[in-house]
Amino acid sequence: MAETRLTYDYVTRTIARTLGTPSRGYFMLLGAAVALLAIGIITLVLLIRYGLGLAGYSHPVYWAVYITCFVFWVGIAHSGTLISAILFLFRSGWRTAVYRTAEAMTVFAVMTAGLFPLIHIGRQWYFYWLIPYPNERGLWPNFKSPLIWDEFAIGTYFTVSTVFLIMGLIPDIAAVRDLATGWRKKLYAITALGWTGANEQWRHYTRGYLYLAALATPLVLSVHSVVSWDFAMAIVPGWHATLFAPYFVAGAIYSGCGMVITLLTPIRKLFQLEEIITVHHFENLAKLCLLTGSIVSFSYLTENFVAWFSGNPAERAAFWYRAFGPYWWASWTMNICNGLLPWLLWSKKVRTNITALFVISIFVNIGMWFERYVIIVVSLAGEPYTTWTNAVYNPTWADWGVMAGSFGWFFMWFLLFVKNFPAVAISEVKEVLAPPKRQKARAGVQHT
Amino acid sequence: MTTHVRLPLPKPLREIFHPPPTPGVLGVFPHLDTTLDAIKKLRAAGHTDFTVYSPIPRHEIEDALGQSVSPVRMFTLIGGIAGCAIGAWLTLWMSYDWPIVLGGKPVGSVPPYVVIMFEMTILFGALSTILGILFNAAFAARRVGTIQYDPRFTNDRFGIFVPATADKAGRIETLLREAGAEEVRRG
Numbered sequence: 001m002a003e004t005r006l007t008y009d010y011v012t013r014t015i016a017r018t019l020g021t022p023s024r025g026y027f028m029l030l031g032a033a034v035a036l037l038a039i040g041i042i043t044l045v046l047l048i049r050y051g052l053g054l055a056g057y058s059h060p061v062y063w064a065v066y067i068t069c070f071v072f073w074v075g076i077a078h079s080g081t082l083i084s085a086i087l088f089l090f091r092s093g094w095r096t097a098v099y100r101t102a103e104a105m106t107v108f109a110v111m112t113a114g115l116f117p118l119i120h121i122g123r124q125w126y127f128y129w130l131i132p133y134p135n136e137r138g139l140w141p142n143f144k145s146p147l148i149w150d151e152f153a154i155g156t157y158f159t160v161s162t163v164f165l166i167m168g169l170i171p172d173i174a175a176v177r178d179l180a181t182g183w184r185k186k187l188y189a190i191t192a193l194g195w196t197g198a199n200e201q202w203r204h205y206t207r208g209y210l211y212l213a214a215l216a217t218p219l220v221l222s223v224h225s226v227v228s229w230d231f232a233m234a235i236v237p238g239w240h241a242t243l244f245a246p247y248f249v250a251g252a253i254y255s256g257c258g259m260v261i262t263l264l265t266p267i268r269k270l271f272q273l274e275e276i277i278t279v280h281h282f283e284n285l286a287k288l289c290l291l292t293g294s295i296v297s298f299s300y301l302t303e304n305f306v307a308w309f310s311g312n313p314a315e316r317a318a319f320w321y322r323a324f325g326p327y328w329w330a331s332w333t334m335n336i337c338n339g340l341l342p343w344l345l346w347s348k349k350v351r352t353n354i355t356a357l358f359v360i361s362i363f364v365n366i367g368m369w370f371e372r373y374v375i376i377v378v379s380l381a382g383e384p385y386t387t388w389t390n391a392v393y394n395p396t397w398a399d400w401g402v403m404a405g406s407f408g409w410f411f412m413w414f415l416l417f418v419k420n421f422p423a424v425a426i427s428e429v430k431e432v433l434a435p436p437k438r439q440k441a442r443a444g445v446q447h448t
Numbered sequence: 449m450t451t452h453v454r455l456p457l458p459k460p461l462r463e464i465f466h467p468p469p470t471p472g473v474l475g476v477f478p479h480l481d482t483t484l485d486a487i488k489k490l491r492a493a494g495h496t497d498f499t500v501y502s503p504i505p506r507h508e509i510e511d512a513l514g515q516s517v518s519p520v521r522m523f524t525l526i527g528g529i530a531g532c533a534i535g536a537w538l539t540l541w542m543s544y545d546w547p548i549v550l551g552g553k554p555v556g557s558v559p560p561y562v563v564i565m566f567e568m569t570i571l572f573g574a575l576s577t578i579l580g581i582l583f584n585a586a587f588a589a590r591r592v593g594t595i596q597y598d599p600r601f602t603n604d605r606f607g608i609f610v611p612a613t614a615d616k617a618g619r620i621e622t623l624l625r626e627a628g629a630e631e632v633r634r635g
Contacts, residue, residue: 008604178599
């Protein structure tokens with residue numbers, strides 16, 4: 001990427017242009033998202049009216065599609081923080097063009113994920129029982145339970161990633177404020193919090209941003225570890241493994257990078273950001289996918305090896321059931337999408353072909369959804385302790401309806417965000433460009 | 449010329465939030481190196497309380513200004529330690545407040561509580577960092593909002609505002625022009 005065209009002014013105007021009057025394509029996408037959300041809301045109303053029996057729960061599968069979706073969406077969130085915080089600490093210049101999209105994706109994915117435990121508990125209006133609050137019974141939550149750890153982890157993650165996103169937005173909102181007119185100018189004047197780019201502001205801002213990134217980095221690793229402990233702390237064969245924390249974190253980043261590619265491809269086209277989000281960025285995302293996908297594949301092998309090597313009949317039976325039981329199709333979808341597909345990314349031709357990457361990213365999403373389905377549902381369904389009471393589990397329309405609604409909810413927020421706030425970090429993209437100088441030492445872009 | 453939307457406020461609030469403008473000279477610079485030149489010349493001439501605007505943070509500007517490290521880090525540290533302590537207090541006190549033996553483990557067993565303490569460290573550390581940025585950027589930079597600003601400073605121009613009375617403004621104007629300002633105006 002050596003375009004000399006990329007000046008500060010070009011960057012500001014190109015990104016600010018994305019906030020203009022929406023096109024028909026945008027409204028069609030937004031309409032589709034809202035329609036999906038409506039399906040979800042109707043399903044949820046029916047679930048509240050008639051109870052969780054509408055979903056496919058049957059003994060011993062009482063954690064099913066809703067928990068699968070919960071883990072799926074939390075996982076999606078993770079690569080956003082990886083790109084915005086971890087790569088920030090690594091001083092990786094390419095992140096600047098894609099991190100805002102990824103960070104927004106994080107916030108909305110956590111917002112989506114947070115709905116599922118509430119849907120899953122059935123009586124949403126008692127959700128506050130999870131929170132430690134003084135009550136007339138004098139009872140407190142059980143802090144030895146991974147479910148409470150999860151609540152703290154997800155709550156912290158949502159709060160921190162939201163403030164991190166807003167913090168990063170402030171200088172960019174100020175930049176679009178100074179170009180905008182009408183009601184948008186008023187909106188941005190308020191949300192920019194009086195940002196002018198004065199040295200006293202940058203001085204505290206850059207320092208604070210560094211510490212936020214340094215705090216978000218261990219946080220992101222902890223959150224999916226805690227989510228994995230929801231399973232690993234239980235004694236269900238297929239769940240009870242020390243491998244789970246790193247395995248889940250790698251899977252989360254793999255799925256999240258897939259989702260970033262899925263989201264960036266249409267945004268880049270729709271908003272004509274080809275000059276700013278280049279093939280180079282997609283290639284780097286693909287490399288991240290390749291790395292984390294390989295860790296995931298390795299974890300699959302380890303999991304199966306340990307099940308065999310342990311000599312534990314329950315563990316062996318669980319993994320045999322996974323691969324060759326009635327849910328074989330789910331396991332093999334997972335193995336092919338997460339185990340084999342990333343190998344295509346070894347080829348530079350594939351990594352630099354955006355259409356190919358888009359298609360692969362969709363399969364990454366599908367594969368990672370099935371991974372959670374296999375871990376959660378199939379492990380429970382194959383649970384060998386009470387086989388005489390086991391029924392066959394099949395998701396119903398109530399499961400799929402809520403899941404469709406979650407996609408609608410996520411895409412609705414995401415689409416509203418990219419049209420109202422800069423979807424690419426204006427000031428950070430400028431940071432990796434060579435600054436304007438009177439003595440032109442080197443023209444072009446500083447490579448980072 | 450200010451671009452802030454001024455919302456009508458009642459009189460005592462207006463005094464606090466919309467104080468009268470500070471008189472001085474504003475220079476607009478198209479280049480980073482000319483801005484740095486001007487900063488050096490201003491410091492050599494004995495000016496200390498001027499404001500530099502830039503569309504992006506640059507270490508060169510920080511170095512030229514000789515800024516000390518932001519005190520935000522103390523906010524992060526104190527917030528983090530407080531969060532960790534709150535996490536420990538929350539889990540241990542609540543366990544002993546209604547002691548129930550679960551899974552044959554001690555009532556207050558620290559290893560699982562480390563997870564809560566960790567998350568609370570991050571939560572409080574991050575929130576107090578935000579407070580630190582807001583507090584320092586809003587209150588420490590008292591003059592921001594009363595001094596001249598140009599909307600190009602968030603796009604592709606650098607700026608320097610030097611507070612000065614009318615008798616000294618002329619000399620500063622010449623200094624900024626000589627350093628390479630493309631535009632200089634009084635406010």
